[in-house]
Amino acid sequence: MKTEPVPHAEVRPTDQADGASRPDQLPLFVYGTLRRGQENYWLMRGNTVSEVPATIEQMALYSLRAYPMMVEGYSVVHGELITIHPRVYSRLLADLDQLEGYRPGGDSRFRRVERCVRTEGGSRLLAWVYLGERRVLETEAHVAIPHGDWCRFRRDLIRGTRFGRFELADDGQEQP
Numbered sequence: 001m002k003t004e005p006v007p008h009a010e011v012r013p014t015d016q017a018d019g020a021s022r023p024d025q026l027p028l029f030v031y032g033t034l035r036r037g038q039e040n041y042w043l044m045r046g047n048t049v050s051e052v053p054a055t056i057e058q059m060a061l062y063s064l065r066a067y068p069m070m071v072e073g074y075s076v077v078h079g080e081l082i083t084i085h086p087r088v089y090s091r092l093l094a095d096l097d098q099l100e101g102y103r104p105g106g107d108s109r110f111r112r113v114e115r116c117v118r119t120e121g122g123s124r125l126l127a128w129v130y131l132g133e134r135r136v137l138e139t140e141a142h143v144a145i146p147h148g149d150w151c152r153f154r155r156d157l158i159r160g161t162r163f164g165r166f167e168l169a170d171d172g173q174e175q176p
Contacts, residue, residue: 029129033150059072064136
């Protein structure tokens with residue numbers, strides 16, 4: 001499904017009375033292992049002011065087995081818009097850069113860029129996003145995630161294993 005491009009630099013977060021967001025501290029759009037319930041969410045726990053469902057357009061999502069990679073494309077990717085607490089913003093962003101292997105000016109698998117995302121409520125905000133380098137997809141095995149939702153992909157994957165799809169027969173024995 002093709003959609004019209006969304007301007008990437010259209011709205012910046014505004015100052016809030018509770019100090020939740022500053023114009024120089026963009027929120028972060030997460031779409032994979034940093035989402036709530038995923039293996040790297042522990043980095044976010046206790047360090048956020050808000051976490052709301054959000055989407056980003058004109059992207060494509062791929063699984064590289066243990067983690068996803070998002071690149072420019074023609075689909076919608078689902079995730080969460082995270083507002084990092086101002087007190088830990090710089091430290092947490094540096095930790096996330098390290099996790100993602102992002103080195104400004106260096107050779108990186110991901111780069112942190114500003115993009116426009118849409119919250120579940122319809123607001124458009126500028127946010128940091130870790131975009132994958134397309135060259136990685138040229139050299140590594142990957143699977144497209146056409147529906148654009150890493151958490152759904154993982155749930156479906158688990159359901160497709162013997163651990164996710166067994167039934168008990170009338171005699172209480174497992175049936176394949």
